Amino acid sequence: DTEVTQTPKHLVMGMTNKKSLKCEQHMGHRAMYWYKQKAKKPPELMFVYSYEKLSINESVPSRFSPECPNSSLLNLHLHALQPEDSALYLCASSQGLAGPSTDTQYFGPGTRLTVL
Amino acid sequence: SQQGEEDPQALSIQEGENATMNCSYKTSINNLQWYRQNSGRGLVHLILIRSNEREKHSGRLRVTLDTSKKSSSLLITASRAADTASYFCATDRSGYSTLTFGKGTMLLVSP
Numbered sequence: 274d275t276e277v278t279q280t281p282k283h284l285v286m287g288m289t290n291k292k293s294l295k296c297e298q299h300m301g302h303r304a305m306y307w308y309k310q311k312a313k314k315p316p317e318l319m320f321v322y323s324y325e326k327l328s329i330n331e332s333v334p335s336r337f338s339p340e341c342p343n344s345s346l347l348n349l350h351l352h353a354l355q356p357e358d359s360a361l362y363l364c365a366s367s368q369g370l371a372g373p374s375t376d377t378q379y380f381g382p383g384t385r386l387t388v389l
Numbered sequence: 390s391q392q393g394e395e396d397p398q399a400l401s402i403q404e405g406e407n408a409t410m411n412c413s414y415k416t417s418i419n420n421l422q423w424y425r426q427n428s429g430r431g432l433v434h435l436i437l438i439r440s441n442e443r444e445k446h447s448g449r450l451r452v453t454l455d456t457s458k459k460s461s462s463l464l465i466t467a468s469r470a471a472d473t474a475s476y477f478c479a480t481d482r483s484g485y486s487t488l489t490f491g492k493g494t495m496l497l498v499s500p
Contacts, residue, residue: 277431315477315490316432329487363431377422378488380431 279364279379285387288354294384296347296364300323304369304376305347307339310383311340322347323369361385395478395494403499408465410494413458413476421454421461422479422488432477435463468498 277298286292296305304323306317321329322341336358338350347364361383367376396411412421420439424432438445438454438461445452451464465472474497479488 315493318487318489321487322399332488361429365432377434380424380430380433382431383429385429 276303277366277379279362279381279384282382283385283386283387285389286351286354287389288356291350291352292353293332293351294349294362294368294383294386296349297345297378298366298381299345300366300379301344302366302368302379303344304367305341306348306365306367307337307347308363308365308376312360319386320349336373344368351386354386359386359388393489395476397494398492399493399495399497401470401497401499404468404470406468406498408468408472408496408498410463410476410496411468412461412463412491414461414480414491415459418456420481421452423452423461424448424465424477424479424490425491426475428474436484465496469497470498470500471486472496473498 280295284292294369306321307319309319310316318331319333320339325341325344336353340348363383364381365378393454394413400408418440420437422437424436425435426432436445436450436452436464440456441490443454449464449466454461461478473496475493477493481488
């Protein structure tokens with residue numbers, strides 16, 4: 274199984290809502306990532322988890338809160354978002370042995386988030 | 390900040406033709422990867438080339454790396470309509486353990 278799944282596929286939320294994005298992989302990967310991608314732009318790294326611990330936070334605002342409950346799951350909790358946070362949120366995983374820059378990353382299909 | 394810059398930004402060709410995309414970067418790297426993204430979907434890893442390699446092949450893909458010029462190229466031979474996608478190069482930076490994606494090239498292959 275080389276699949277990374279993400280739910281939901283689409284999410285529309287108001288600025289006062291609290292919602293969560295979910296990501297799951299069953300490849301035994303020990304590194305998981307959240308990226309944000311605006312239209313016609315490249316993905317931008319948000320967070321990296323390595324062996325279920327947050328290893329990199331790319332200065333992401335606190336209204337985005339990641340969580341890694343176990344080695345297969347990665348959540349992104351959203352609260353008090355702004356319209357400019359509307360984007361495609363991508364989850365990825367990798368083996369985690371050689372480091373994020375050398376591992377092949379496997380991406381999920383993404384969650385299309387719209388903040389009203 | 391972005392490390393890689395692809396060119397061209399957009400490329401339109403006919404099926405059967407070859408497509409060449411270029412990537413330039415600014416700082417020294419350990420390796421460079423190419424990814425493909427179909428419209429609004431997740432990225433798919435295509436190939437990784439290490440800094441001590443000059444050329445690598447995978448099926449219809451050929452990647453070159455010139456570390457002296459800080460550039461890489463991706464050649465897709467005998468293109469198909471299914472190759473229509475955005476292509477991103479991704480580099481690490483010495484001393485950093487994360488990937489930085491370039492701006493991407495949008496490839497359109499017409500039947």
